[in-house]
Amino acid sequence: MKSLFALVTFALFTLTTAAAAPIRVLIVYGFSNHHWALTTALIRGIIEPTQLFDVAVSTAPPKKDSPGWDTWRPRLGDYDVVIQNCNDINGGPSWPREVQAAFEDFVTRGGGVYVWHSGNNAFPSWPAYNDMIGLGWRKKEFGVAISVDEREQLVRIPAGEGRDTGHGARLDTVIKRLGDHPIHAGLPRQWLTPDIEVYFYARGPAKNLEVLSYGFDPRTEMNWPLEWVVSYGKGRVYTSTFGHVWKDDTQPARMRCAGVQTIVVRALEWLARRDITTPVPADFPTATAISVRSEIPLRAAPRNMP
Numbered sequence: 001m002k003s004l005f006a007l008v009t010f011a012l013f014t015l016t017t018a019a020a021a022p023i024r025v026l027i028v029y030g031f032s033n034h035h036w037a038l039t040t041a042l043i044r045g046i047i048e049p050t051q052l053f054d055v056a057v058s059t060a061p062p063k064k065d066s067p068g069w070d071t072w073r074p075r076l077g078d079y080d081v082v083i084q085n086c087n088d089i090n091g092g093p094s095w096p097r098e099v100q101a102a103f104e105d106f107v108t109r110g111g112g113v114y115v116w117h118s119g120n121n122a123f124p125s126w127p128a129y130n131d132m133i134g135l136g137w138r139k140k141e142f143g144v145a146i147s148v149d150e151r152e153q154l155v156r157i158p159a160g161e162g163r164d165t166g167h168g169a170r171l172d173t174v175i176k177r178l179g180d181h182p183i184h185a186g187l188p189r190q191w192l193t194p195d196i197e198v199y200f201y202a203r204g205p206a207k208n209l210e211v212l213s214y215g216f217d218p219r220t221e222m223n224w225p226l227e228w229v230v231s232y233g234k235g236r237v238y239t240s241t242f243g244h245v246w247k248d249d250t251q252p253a254r255m256r257c258a259g260v261q262t263i264v265v266r267a268l269e270w271l272a273r274r275d276i277t278t279p280v281p282a283d284f285p286t287a288t289a290i291s292v293r294s295e296i297p298l299r300a301a302p303r304n305m306p
Helices: 002-019 036-050 097-108 117-121 127-133 258-271
Strands: 023-029 053-059 081-084 112-116 144-148 154-157 171-177 190-196 209-217 222-232 235-240
Touching: 023 036, 023 258, 036 053, 036 258, 081 258, 097 127, 097 235, 112 117, 112 127, 112 258, 127 222, 127 235, 144 209, 171 222, 190 258, 235 258
Parallel strands: 023 053, 023 081, 081 112, 112 235
Antiparallel strands: 144 154, 144 222, 171 190, 171 209, 209 222, 222 235
């Protein structure tokens, strides 16, 4: 009887999954002080094999005098989720004001945004973007920072106190969950991930913000948020410090972590307002052991959307 029940349950799950339309994802890239092209290729290699997503990319012109600056207008409304992989931290351009306005409208109306690692560092002079990300790589005068105390209570640090945003050496770090967010359903309360950056004193408006997990930074001897979500209008924005890809990286272990890969897929499902269908894999890391998967497949570029 139990075997019959299991077979029926599996069949229903398979039919439901097959019937669900793919989540439409647009990755926006084109400039960053990080390795934005490889980052995007690795993201695609993580999410596309799940067959949950229909992925496109849109290449932002790197300078205001670059070809296409006046015509680059990605059709954000065609997608469920945008993965933001641009970073102007070295003085690069922001997006054209028309694209900023379209992005604001997309999120306000209910769109989802995954702010990929260095995308959190971007666009400090764009007020709505600061509201969307909640906390970013900013100077200490910019806004509030949030730490997590030993009782797992959030501590708001006023603008001007503490330091500019930064991070120490990349380290294997124990991820500690806060609360019971749907992205984390069924995951262990703590798990170990390799070689990540723990941002200290990330700053911003910190409005409508929920911290999902935190980690310890030996440099400051304090706990800091690693994942957080923000409600903006009817939309959802997810940010984490996972996913650092630098210029000399090829297949960094931090991108091949089974824990990070699971959360990336689940976060996209949640941002698209879908049920979380991605199960907790057998190789999910524990609190004392990392779990690094084999190399991520790098596929040919998908269609580029203007």
